[in-house]
Amino acid sequence: MAQNAYMVAYDIACPRRLRRVARMMEKHALRVQKSVFLFHGDRQAVLGLLEKIRPLLDLQCDVVQAWRLSPTTDRASHVAGTPSQCQPAAVVIFRGGTYSPYYLRKSVRNDATTTY
Numbered sequence: 001m002a003q004n005a006y007m008v009a010y011d012i013a014c015p016r017r018l019r020r021v022a023r024m025m026e027k028h029a030l031r032v033q034k035s036v037f038l039f040h041g042d043r044q045a046v047l048g049l050l051e052k053i054r055p056l057l058d059l060q061c062d063v064v065q066a067w068r069l070s071p072t073t074d075r076a077s078h079v080a081g082t083p084s085q086c087q088p089a090a091v092v093i094f095r096g097g098t099y100s101p102y103y104l105r106k107s108v109r110n111d112a113t114t115t116y
Contacts, residue, residue: 004071006039006046010064012057020056021064039066 008029012018022035028049029037039046046066053064 002042003040004042004046005069006041006066007069008037008039008046008049008064008066010035011062013061014058017056017058017062021053021062024053024056043068 008025010018010021010025012021012035025031025037029039031037039049041049046068050064050066057064
């Protein structure tokens with residue numbers, strides 16, 4: 001199966017459940033914002049991750065969503081304002097390759113918009 005990149009985001013109502021979901025996500029994906037992660041895997045892997053998270057949720061008020069990123073999409077990030085520094089300053093090694101986060105690259109400042 002081909003590895004895909006997925007953006008996974010959550011909105012959790014209870015702080016205790018939020019911490020549990022965040023810890024689970026940090027074991028499987030790269031945090032890019034407070035509640036947004038980059039996950040690498042095939043369709044079965046992302047569905048498996050969502051199933052692992054399901055018991056941690058109150059399905060009436062919490063949500064975890066995953067979107068497959070197009071392999072042809074330019075993954076440079078474009079930021080307005082001050083980006084959160086949640087992510088680790090590291091290269092992430094995963095089965096099938098490595099991922100060098102874009103924030104490790106030199107940033108270019110243009111008015112209020114930053115491109116990494």
